[in-house]
Amino acid sequence: DIQMTxxxxxxxxxxxxxxxxxxxxxxxxxxxxxxxxxxxGKAPKRLxxxxxxxxxxxxxxxxxxxxxxxxxxxxSSLQPEDFATYYCLQHNSYPLYTFGQGTKLEIK
Amino acid sequence: xxxxxxxxxxxxxxGGSLRLSCAASGFTFSSYDMHWVRQATGKGLEWVSAIxxxxxxxxxxxxxxxxxxxxxxxxxxxxxxxxxxxxxxTAVYYCARVPGGYCSGGSCSSDYGMDVWGxxxxxxxxx
Numbered sequence: 001d002i003q004m005t006x007x008x009x010x011x012x013x014x015x016x017x018x019x020x021x022x023x024x025x026x027x028x029x030x031x032x033x034x035x036x037x038x039x040x041g042k043a044p045k046r047l048x049x050x051x052x053x054x055x056x057x058x059x060x061x062x063x064x065x066x067x068x069x070x071x072x073x074x075x076s077s078l079q080p081e082d083f084a085t086y087y088c089l090q091h092n093s094y095p096l097y098t099f100g101q102g103t104k105l106e107i108k
Numbered sequence: 109x110x111x112x113x114x115x116x117x118x119x120x121x122x123g124g125s126l127r128l129s130c131a132a133s134g135f136t137f138s139s140y141d142m143h144w145v146r147q148a149t150g151k152g153l154e155w156v157s158a159i160x161x162x163x164x165x166x167x168x169x170x171x172x173x174x175x176x177x178x179x180x181x182x183x184x185x186x187x188x189x190x191x192x193x194x195x196x197x198t199a200v201y202y203c204a205r206v207p208g209g210y211c212s213g214g215s216c217s218s219d220y221g222m223d224v225w226g227x228x229x230x231x232x233x234x235x
Binding site for chain 1: 141143152153154155158160166168202206219220221222223225226227228
């Protein structure tokens, strides 16, 4: 089974900060990874697909990079609405999927 | 508007059964793989099951043999039959759509991520 290790598990930052979240795969997964944002009481929303492609309608301050085993989600300038929990999801082992453990982004 | 709406959650005793439904609208349901994902309170997301367009089904070890995913394309509906429920199955259950391989405007591509999610339905297993 492919394991996804996401870090950090929590992060405090201020509006305007640049933040980076990382996911590491236990084996190479090409670019078969997406990033999701989840706010309390809501369903996850996809931000990035194929590791670096921006989902339609998602602000350009979100970006993804990486391939193989290491991936990053970057928010270039945090906005108040960005405080949420973020998850990576690998689908290289389709149809057996694995999520990262999540990163809770909180206001400093 | 593309939409997924789950229903069927509730309180059930350990060892009991429950059937969740997911009603799809705004897209050609039969052309998409569909998945169930769950989230226990305060915890992360866990993939629960998948069904392909041909009806092929997949499960992780944690639910294999207890849960059954199915679809009824004529009704644009996805289901999850959950048997032998345990306290550890208590969670919000989401259905999600996966585009898979597709062709548009003369070009073909693939997207195996979960691009649309429902709002979730809550399952509580407790005596």
